Amino acid sequence: MALTAHPLDQAHTKEYIAGMLRNVCVEWNIDLDKVSVIVTDGEANIVSAAKNVFGDARHVICVDHSLSRITTIDKLPLFEILLTKIRSIVAFFEKSINAVDEIRALQLKEVSSDADILKLIKDEPTRWGSNYAMPERFIKLADKVSLILLRYTSVQMLTGSELAAATEGHDLLQPVAHTITELEGETVSLSGKVIPMLKNMKRSIDSMSPTTEPVRQLKTMFQAQYERKFKDIEFVDTFSIATLLDPRFQTLYLCSLAHAKVLKNVSDMVQIANKNSTTNPNEISSFAPKAGSNNLWNFHHQMVHESSLNHEPDTPVGISGELRNFLHQKVVSLDSNPLAIWDSIRSEYPTLYPIAREYLSKMVTSVPSERLFSRTGATTQNRYRLNAKRMARLAFMGSLSANFWASC
Numbered sequence: 001m002a003l004t005a006h007p008l009d010q011a012h013t014k015e016y017i018a019g020m021l022r023n024v025c026v027e028w029n030i031d032l033d034k035v036s037v038i039v040t041d042g043e044a045n046i047v048s049a050a051k052n053v054f055g056d057a058r059h060v061i062c063v064d065h066s067l068s069r070i071t072t073i074d075k076l077p078l079f080e081i082l083l084t085k086i087r088s089i090v091a092f093f094e095k096s097i098n099a100v101d102e103i104r105a106l107q108l109k110e111v112s113s114d115a116d117i118l119k120l121i122k123d124e125p126t127r128w129g130s131n132y133a134m135p136e137r138f139i140k141l142a143d144k145v146s147l148i149l150l151r152y153t154s155v156q157m158l159t160g161s162e163l164a165a166a167t168e169g170h171d172l173l174q175p176v177a178h179t180i181t182e183l184e185g186e187t188v189s190l191s192g193k194v195i196p197m198l199k200n201m202k203r204s205i206d207s208m209s210p211t212t213e214p215v216r217q218l219k220t221m222f223q224a225q226y227e228r229k230f231k232d233i234e235f236v237d238t239f240s241i242a243t244l245l246d247p248r249f250q251t252l253y254l255c256s257l258a259h260a261k262v263l264k265n266v267s268d269m270v271q272i273a274n275k276n277s278t279t280n281p282n283e284i285s286s287f288a289p290k291a292g293s294n295n296l297w298n299f300h301h302q303m304v305h306e307s308s309l310n311h312e313p314d315t316p317v318g319i320s321g322e323l324r325n326f327l328h329q330k331v332v333s334l335d336s337n338p339l340a341i342w343d344s345i346r347s348e349y350p351t352l353y354p355i356a357r358e359y360l361s362k363m364v365t366s367v368p369s370e371r372l373f374s375r376t377g378a379t380t381q382n383r384y385r386l387n388a389k390r391m392a393r394l395a396f397m398g399s400l401s402a403n404f405w406a407s408c
Contacts, residue, residue: 002369003028004392017049025053037238037362041065060238062366063194064183067176070225078214082166083123083131085158086138089145090120092155099148106144120145132177135166165212172215172222175204178296189338189360192246194239196253198230200299234258238362241266245356247332247341252303263319266355270320273351297334304331322352 004024010016025032038054040046042061050059093099100119107117118141123134138145142163149157158166179201186193206223210216234240234254240262243249251259308330326349332341338360346353 002396004396005394006392012045014045014048014052017045018052021049021053036358037364039363039366041366042069057237060236060364062364063198064180064365066229067180067183070222070229076214076217076221078165079169079218082158082162082169082214083135085156085162086135086166087122089149089155089157090122090134090138092152093120093145094122096152099152102148103141103144106147107141132170132173135170139163139167139170161212165214168210168212168215169218172205172208172210172218175201175296176222182296183365189242189246191238191242191362191364192249192338192360193243194364195234195243196249196300197296198233199253200296202226202230203299204296235261237262237265238359238364241355242359242362245326245342245352245359246338247329248334248336248338250327250331252300252307252331263323266323266352267319269355270322270351273355274320300334307331320352322349325349326352 004027006020006024008016008020022032024030025035032054035054035058038050038059039062040050040059042065047059047061093103103120104117108114111117118137120141121134121137123131142158146157149155179197182193182197183190202223205219208219210219235258240254240258243253244251244262244266254262339357342349342353342356342360349356
C-alpha cells in the first residue's frame with residue numbers, strides 16, 4: 001500500500017527529504033518507533049535522510065538496486081563492443097520490414113503458431129533487465145539472423161568468437177537474472193530469502209570458468225562488486241534474523257560469526273518477550289509444503305542433504321529453549337510459505353512466533369515504490385492540472401488491492 005506521493009520542489013538534500021518523511025508520518029499519525037524497516041535505493045542523500053529519521057538499525061538498501069549496479073556490463077570495454085554490434089543488428093531489423101518478414105518465415109518452419117514467434121529485443125539504458133534480455137534473445141535467433149544478414153551489406157553479423165563471448169556472458173549473468181526475477185516475483189516473504197539467494201547466485205558464478213577474455217573480465221568485475229556491496233550482508237540484522245527464523249533455511253547460510261551474533265540477538269529478544277508476555281496464541285491448521293526446483297537453488301539442495309547427515313545441529317548453550325528446539329527441526333521445502341509454517345507451529349513457539357512474524361514480514365525491496373513512481377508518471381502525463389494533494393490521494397487509492405475495492 002502506498003500512503004502518498006509528494007512532489008519535491010526543492011534541492012534533494014538530506015535535510016529536505018528527512019523533513020518530507022517526517023511530514024508523511026505526521027500526516028498519517030505514524031509513530032516513528034513503530035516503523036520496522038526503511039528501504040532506499042542507496043543514494044547518499046536518501047540513505048542519510050532515512051537514517052536521520054528512523055535510525056541506522058532500521059535502514060536497508062534495496063537488493064534489486066544493488067544487483068543492477070554490480071552488473072553494469074556495458075561499462076566493460078570488451079563487452080561494450082559486443083553489445084554495440086548486437087544493438088546495431090537489432091536496430092537494422094527494427095527498420096527493415098523485409099528482414100523482419102524473413103526471420104518470421106524461418107521461425108514458422110519450426111513452430112506451430114504465430115504466438116511462438118520471437119522478435120529481437122532492444123535494450124533500454126534505464127532498465128538492467130533489458131541489458132540481459134537483448135543478448136539472450138539474440139543468441140536464440142543467432143542462426144536465423146546470420147542467414148538473413150548474408151544478403152545484406154549494411155550491417156555485419158558477430159564473428160564466431162564474438163558470438164561465443166556473448167553466449168558465455170549470457171550464461172554468466174543467468175544466475176543474476178534468476179535472482180532479480182525471483183526477488184521481484186516473491187509475494188509471500190522475501191526477507192529470509194535474500195542471504196540464501198545472494199550466496200547461491202555467487203556460488204553459481206564462481207563455479208563457472210569462462211574461456212573468452214570479455215567474460216573473464218565480466219566475472220572478475222562481478223566478484224569485486226559483489227564483495228563491495230554484499231560482503232557484510234550476513235551481519236545486517238534485518239536479513240540475518242529473518243534467515244535464521246525462516247523454516248526453509250535456518251542456519252544453512254550463516255557463517256560462524258554471523259551465526260553466533262544472530263543466535264544471541266534472537267535469544268535476547270525471546271528473553272525480553274518472555275518477561276513481558278501475557279498471551280498464549282492459539283494453534284492454526286498445518287501447512288503442507290510442496291517440493292520446488294530452480295537452477296538458482298541447486299546448491300541449496302546439496303546443502304540440505306549434507307545438513308541432514310548431521311543429526312545434531314550446532315546450537316551452543318545459552319540460547320533460549322524455543323530457539324534451540326526450532327533449530328533442531330528439519331528445514332522445509334523451498335516452495336513452502338514460511339509465514340504459514342509459523343502459523344501452524346505457533347503454539348509450540350509462543351514467544352518466538354511474533355519475532356518470526358515481524359522479521360519475515362519486513363519489506364526489503366523498493367520495487368513497489370518504483371512501480372508507483374511509474375504509475376504516477378503515467379497519470380500526470382494525461383492530467384496536467386493535478387495538484388499535489390489530489391495526486392497523493394490517487395496514488396493511495398491506486399495502490400489498494402482489487403479485493404479491497406470488491407468488498408466496498
